[in-house]
Amino acid sequence: MLCCALLLALAGIILRRGQAEDPFPPQARRVVGERPGDWIAPGAAFDLADPARSGSPRRPPRLAWLLIVVGGGWTLLSEIAMHGFGLFTFVHDSLALDVVFHFSGFWALVFGVYLLQRPAAQATLRGTSSRTSRETAAV
Amino acid sequence: MNAGPALARPAACEQRDQPVEMVSAPIPRRDHPNGPVTRRRLRRTFSVLACGWAIGAIALLAGGSPALEALGAGLLLPGGGFVATAAPVWAAVSLAAFVLSLVIYWAFGPVLLPPAVWIATAAIASVTAGAQNWQQARVTVPAALVALLAGGTLIQQLVFRARRRRGRQINQRLAAVKFPISSAPFAPVVEESSEEDLASLRYALDLALQPLDQWEGFSFLDQFREAAVRYQLNFLQYAVAMSQYTRTPAFTGYLAEAQRNTIEKTLDPRVWRYWRWENLWGNLRWEPDPLKRDNVMLSGYFGTMLGMHETLTGDRRYEAPGSLTFSNGRRESFPYDFASIAELMRGHLEGSPFCMFPCEPSWIYPFCSSYALNTVLMHDRLNGGDASELCESFRASFDRDFLRPDGRIVAIRNGRMGFSIAAAPTINEAVLVPWLNPGLPDFAQRLWWLMRERDIDLNGPDVLPSISDLDRVDVGNYHFGKDTFARVMVTLAAREMGDEEVATAIQNSIDDRVETESQNGARRYRGLSVYGNLAHTLGRFTRQDAMRELIAFGVPAHWARGPRLAGAAYPDVLVAKAVTDGRALELVLRPGAGPVRTSLAFERLEPGANYVVDGVGQQRIVADGRGCAELPNVDLGGRLELLVRPA
Numbered sequence: 001m002l003c004c005a006l007l008l009a010l011a012g013i014i015l016r017r018g019q020a021e022d023p024f025p026p027q028a029r030r031v032v033g034e035r036p037g038d039w040i041a042p043g044a045a046f047d048l049a050d051p052a053r054s055g056s057p058r059r060p061p062r063l064a065w066l067l068i069v070v071g072g073g074w075t076l077l078s079e080i081a082m083h084g085f086g087l088f089t090f091v092h093d094s095l096a097l098d099v100v101f102h103f104s105g106f107w108a109l110v111f112g113v114y115l116l117q118r119p120a121a122q123a124t125l126r127g128t129s130s131r132t133s134r135e136t137a138a139v
Numbered sequence: 140m141n142a143g144p145a146l147a148r149p150a151a152c153e154q155r156d157q158p159v160e161m162v163s164a165p166i167p168r169r170d171h172p173n174g175p176v177t178r179r180r181l182r183r184t185f186s187v188l189a190c191g192w193a194i195g196a197i198a199l200l201a202g203g204s205p206a207l208e209a210l211g212a213g214l215l216l217p218g219g220g221f222v223a224t225a226a227p228v229w230a231a232v233s234l235a236a237f238v239l240s241l242v243i244y245w246a247f248g249p250v251l252l253p254p255a256v257w258i259a260t261a262a263i264a265s266v267t268a269g270a271q272n273w274q275q276a277r278v279t280v281p282a283a284l285v286a287l288l289a290g291g292t293l294i295q296q297l298v299f300r301a302r303r304r305r306g307r308q309i310n311q312r313l314a315a316v317k318f319p320i321s322s323a324p325f326a327p328v329v330e331e332s333s334e335e336d337l338a339s340l341r342y343a344l345d346l347a348l349q350p351l352d353q354w355e356g357f358s359f360l361d362q363f364r365e366a367a368v369r370y371q372l373n374f375l376q377y378a379v380a381m382s383q384y385t386r387t388p389a390f391t392g393y394l395a396e397a398q399r400n401t402i403e404k405t406l407d408p409r410v411w412r413y414w415r416w417e418n419l420w421g422n423l424r425w426e427p428d429p430l431k432r433d434n435v436m437l438s439g440y441f442g443t444m445l446g447m448h449e450t451l452t453g454d455r456r457y458e459a460p461g462s463l464t465f466s467n468g469r470r471e472s473f474p475y476d477f478a479s480i481a482e483l484m485r486g487h488l489e490g491s492p493f494c495m496f497p498c499e500p501s502w503i504y505p506f507c508s509s510y511a512l513n514t515v516l517m518h519d520r521l522n523g524g525d526a527s528e529l530c531e532s533f534r535a536s537f538d539r540d541f542l543r544p545d546g547r548i549v550a551i552r553n554g555r556m557g558f559s560i561a562a563a564p565t566i567n568e569a570v571l572v573p574w575l576n577p578g579l580p581d582f583a584q585r586l587w588w589l590m591r592e593r594d595i596d597l598n599g600p601d602v603l604p605s606i607s608d609l610d611r612v613d614v615g616n617y618h619f620g621k622d623t624f625a626r627v628m629v630t631l632a633a634r635e636m637g638d639e640e641v642a643t644a645i646q647n648s649i650d651d652r653v654e655t656e657s658q659n660g661a662r663r664y665r666g667l668s669v670y671g672n673l674a675h676t677l678g679r680f681t682r683q684d685a686m687r688e689l690i691a692f693g694v695p696a697h698w699a700r701g702p703r704l705a706g707a708a709y710p711d712v713l714v715a716k717a718v719t720d721g722r723a724l725e726l727v728l729r730p731g732a733g734p735v736r737t738s739l740a741f742e743r744l745e746p747g748a749n750y751v752v753d754g755v756g757q758q759r760i761v762a763d764g765r766g767c768a769e770l771p772n773v774d775l776g777g778r779l780e781l782l783v784r785p786a
Contacts, residue, residue: 024342024661027659028347028709029708030709032737
């Protein structure tokens with residue numbers, strides 16, 4: 001189950017990310033240097049007034065990764081405990097216990113993946129602000 | 140369908156004052172479904188499989204325990220063990236898991252995954268076997284294996300014979316066709332960019348002129364497959380380089396900087412560190428160096444970028460030892476330069492019995508290896524080598540092991556095991572046409588002739604009526620269902636072949652289907668991946684034999700020594716045309732951000748000489764001791780033609 005969930009999550013992330021529109025890059029600016037052919041270093045002439053446009057890509061949301069790691073780990077451990085060592089198998093006798101105890105990690109994993117692939121997270125992953133290209137144009 | 144001979148190359152090279160050799164290019168005769176190297180690989184693969192099958196058959200038929208029987212049946216066929224234990228659902232699941240493992244093996248290269256899944260399903264069936272097996276399995280499973288092998292062989296033979304018949308028919312028509320093979324042009328054609336061309340180029344420039352650590356507008360999905368950012372960088376550089384070659388060969392400035400940026404961005408560990416994992420699970424080697432083994436999907440494409448950049452700008456900075464260091468800032472640092480990369484490509488090509496080498500571990504794509512060949516071609520041309528022997532080895536290998544008897548190509552072959560798999564035929568063949576044209580021009584032209592005959596219909600409602608489902612994918616973002624990416628690639632191939640009629644028809648079909656969007660004067664197709672948009676820009680700037688000339692012949696001597704525009708502000712000044720005859724410089728400029736008073740910088744003038752600039756009131760400029768000069772106060776309100784000539 002865990003392997004399937006991870007595979008589906010990975011495929012989901014990739015395909016969902018692919019559906020998001022790629023933002024236009026910011027308009028580049030270059031000026032002629034004082035000496036002919038003396039070009040300023042890459043990036044030096046950029047308009048850095050918009051901090052969202054500068055710097056390297058930011059990290060994706062921590063909560064999403066936390067849920068994925070904790071949820072995935074809990075699912076893995078509970079699977080090993082139940083099916084590998086026969087522990088806590090009584091939870092299978094009750095659907096409510098199953099959902100709360102056994103599948104809670106799985107649902108946390110799913111929710112983490114959901115958070116990761118939201119459009120806002122996408123923008124963060126790409127190192128952009130969540131502003132749309134239209135909003136950027138308006139600015 | 141349009142039969143091709145007379146239409147294959149409507150704008151022949153001889154119209155361009157260029158020596159042309161006319162050649163025939165029949166499809167090579169084949170007497171066996173597979174080439175010699177492929178046959179050796181297949182023999183080895185089936186020998187290993189036969190050992191497994193023999194062990195499985197003994198275990199199944201020896202009359203042992205049910206567990207042993209299930210293990211034996213499972214080793215004969217994936218899921219066979221569950222057939223023996225009378226668990227058909229699990230048998231189907233096992234088979235599906237094995238197919239999935241093959242898909243993952245193709246996509247990412249983990250070489251142990253398929254056998255591991257196969258053996259694991261057999262072991263699980265064995266462990267879960269009850270006291271009594273389904274006795275018919277002792278016959279059914281071996282019979283299914285024999286039927287599968289016999290059926291596969293029969294189908295292969297039937298398909299081979301049908302293709303060979305079709306190949307003979309095609310060769311009868313090809314006998315009347317001569318393909319023009321161009322040589323180095325005296326003066327390559329340079330045209331003026333239209334406003335649409337410039338808008339498309341601005342999208343590429345805005346991507347390329349970002350700071351090296353900034354990646355806005357690039358698509359980060361995964362770094363293993365076609366959506367990887369490395370391909371976006373590759374086609375970004377190719378597009379800008381091609382715009383320079385066909386429109387502004389006498390302009391460096393921000394065009395050259397854009398190309399350098401893409402090259403240096405490729406050194407970012409985010410682009411290349413995927414390889415350590417792929418090498419580990421694909422070749423079972425811990426070797427993070429991204430160029431040392433396989434991985435032509437990085438090295439070949441990168442080498443082509445380097446060659447184009449040096450050819451067009453004359454800038455030899457990447458020839459310096461260690462100038463291209465793949466470093467992740469920790470202990471790992473892999474210093475390379477253009478020469479060492481080209482040498483590596485030559486070694487990999489010559490060292491492989493296929494004369495091609497893998498992208499993902501095991502998987503050989505001929506079009507990716509063509510980039511390695513182009514890297515060697517350009518480096519040898521720039522440094523006095525000769526790649527003609529390598530080209531012929533590449534061709535011979537292609538003919539033997541990657542060409543079907545009907546002239547179509549095998550797009551993907553497993554270099555370890557020998558088998559090939561189906562791939563998007565139109566995309567794969569269209570990609571090959573421009574990139575093979577430099578080294579194997581007759582091969583490329585025959586491939587285009589076949590594509591035109593099979594895929595193109597200029598008289599119907601759609602110019603590409605029979606595009607396959609496999610081609611309905613945008614490989615740059617994994618969107619399925621649309622064929623825009625395939626159309627972009629066919630446009631590129633048609634332009635390189637000089638088939639403007641087809642190129643225009645397909646371009647129109649794209650415009651009818653896909654919306655464009657603009658921002659800050661930059662334009663692209665909405666929903667098409669970054670990779671697809673940049674490939675479209677490359678196609679927009681390509682013309683007949685442009686790739687061949689740029690890669691195989693380079694730039695003519697008068698371009699390499701004549702004056703050039705070295706500085707213009709971006710986006711204030713868009714350079715629509717810049718060409719030199721060795722003494723004077725002809726420019727066409729357009730404003731990119733409204734009317735502006737700006738300055739221009741020139742280089743490679745005669746040191747100390749006077750020049751007149753026609754178009755701005757015959758201003759005079761004087762070159763300094765380095766042959767440089769600046770022209771201040773140029774009022775640019777619309778299209779402006781300038782001619783910088785010796786006074």
